[in-house]
Amino acid sequence: MMLPEVPMAxxxxxxxxxxxxxxxxWGLEPGFSDPVRxxxxxxxxxxxxxxxPGKTQLLAAGRQVAGLHGASYALLLALADADTPVWISPxxxxxxxRANLVFHCNCPITVHxxxxxxxxxxxxxxxxxxxxxxxSVGDIRRPDRSCTLIxxxxxxxxxxxxxxxxxxxxxxxxxxxxxxxxxxLAREERNAFPxxxxxxxxxxxxxxxxxxxxxxxxxxxxxxxxRSILRKEDGKxxxxxxxxxxxxxxxxxxx
Amino acid sequence: xxxxxxxTLASSDIQARQQWMYTLSHADIxxxxxxxxxxxxxxxxxxxPPEIGMAMVRGRMGATGEAFNLGEMTxxxxxxxxxxxxxxxxxxxxxxxxxxxxxxxxxAHLQGTRHRSWLCQVIALLDARRLxxxxxxxxxxDSTRVDFxxxxxxxxxxx
Numbered sequence: 001m002m003l004p005e006v007p008m009a010x011x012x013x014x015x016x017x018x019x020x021x022x023x024x025x026w027g028l029e030p031g032f033s034d035p036v037r038x039x040x041x042x043x044x045x046x047x048x049x050x051x052x053p054g055k056t057q058l059l060a061a062g063r064q065v066a067g068l069h070g071a072s073y074a075l076l077l078a079l080a081d082a083d084t085p086v087w088i089s090p091x092x093x094x095x096x097x098r099a100n101l102v103f104h105c106n107c108p109i110t111v112h113x114x115x116x117x118x119x120x121x122x123x124x125x126x127x128x129x130x131x132x133x134x135x136s137v138g139d140i141r142r143p144d145r146s147c148t149l150i151x152x153x154x155x156x157x158x159x160x161x162x163x164x165x166x167x168x169x170x171x172x173x174x175x176x177x178x179x180x181x182x183x184x185l186a187r188e189e190r191n192a193f194p195x196x197x198x199x200x201x202x203x204x205x206x207x208x209x210x211x212x213x214x215x216x217x218x219x220x221x222x223x224x225x226x227r228s229i230l231r232k233e234d235g236k237x238x239x240x241x242x243x244x245x246x247x248x249x250x251x252x253x254x255x
Numbered sequence: 256x257x258x259x260x261x262x263t264l265a266s267s268d269i270q271a272r273q274q275w276m277y278t279l280s281h282a283d284i285x286x287x288x289x290x291x292x293x294x295x296x297x298x299x300x301x302x303x304p305p306e307i308g309m310a311m312v313r314g315r316m317g318a319t320g321e322a323f324n325l326g327e328m329t330x331x332x333x334x335x336x337x338x339x340x341x342x343x344x345x346x347x348x349x350x351x352x353x354x355x356x357x358x359x360x361x362x363a364h365l366q367g368t369r370h371r372s373w374l375c376q377v378i379a380l381l382d383a384r385r386l387x388x389x390x391x392x393x394x395x396x397d398s399t400r401v402d403f404x405x406x407x408x409x410x411x412x413x414x
Binding site: 028029031103230 | 300303334342
């Protein structure tokens with residue numbers, strides 16, 4: 001007796017009685033139109049952005065699925081499989097997205113952040129320090145076991161100027177990613193080479209990479225602005241201080 | 256794998272679907288082709304376009320021993336979705352992409368509202384063709400059949 005072992009995808013709707021309802025569920029979307037070529041191209045783009053941080057690549061192969069950008073979806077189709085538990089941030093989590101990922105990648109969807117191999121975050125989740133602290137950075141024997149973050153942004157501009165330096169960057173890159181300081185601090189806190197988080201940024205169909213080896217800091221002009229703000233606040237505080245001092249003194253003087 | 260965990264599905268439904276999927280995978284592509292225009296009359300989407308791959312065939316010696324890998328076979332699979340949001344699957348031995356697509360379409364239509372008409376017209380016909388084909392083959396084999404039970408081995412007669 002021989003039993004062919006066919007990898008059947010988890011499917012809904014195998015009934016005859018409640019046939020329509022059973023299979024209606026959440027609509028499935030086609031994956032890559034040419035699975036082999038598209039997956040290879042997306043993988044190539046992912047390698048490129050990771051080896052040249054700050055460079056953008058266009059991922060036209062993915063389609064928008066339930067609020068997930070084309071680039072994020074294409075990246076998941078190419079990288080996720082049965083061995084990579086995927087964590088999805090609550091704002092992006094949608095039954096249709098889960099159904100499609102499970103169908104096309106057969107990947108487990110996890111709610112336990114420490115076991116996630118891939119995590120999809122919106123910009124709100126990317127600023128949640130406690131949340132970022134829970135993703136795995138690998139261990140010293142297997143730093144490659146870290147979690148790869150896919151951070152979905154509205155675009156790659158509009159933030160404070162940052163300077164990126166490190167391997168794969170000829171001198172330095174100045175980037176304006178719309179991310180606040182909490183994100184950069186959380187990343188720095190999690191990065192202790194060789195451990196750390198590798199991050200893909202996606203916006204629409206565009207992809208950018210930020211490996212753990214890249215050093216980021218606010219650029220000089222930004223630092224100047226920050227300094228001037230701090231100075232102003234110091235000045236205000238200094239101006240306030242004597243006044244309050246005087247006020248405090250006043251009763252003593254009058255007495 | 257938690258494939259059939261949907262509590263709304265009765266085991267008879269699953270058996271019925273297994274039965275028609277068996278019929279479809281064993282059908283001759285020539286018997287399926289006449290239905291092509293009708294199957295494709297309504298718009299549908301290829302969720303997983305027909306693709307050729309390998310599946311490991313496992314076996315047990317004498318059907319009871321430990322499972323072992325016998326070898327790989329070529330399998331073509333396809334998944335379609337009709338306008339009724341029915342999702343049809345097919346796994347076909349061999350490399351016939353057209354067969355896989357048509358079989359998946361039949362599977363999808365069989366889950367739709369016109370289940371009965373598809374069952375009567377397509378599956379009944381394919382079943383009849385398959386049975387007659389199998390009967391013909393059995394007849395052809397029977398003509399050269401040797402019944403080994405009539406042979407007597409002599410080694411025990413010596414003593």
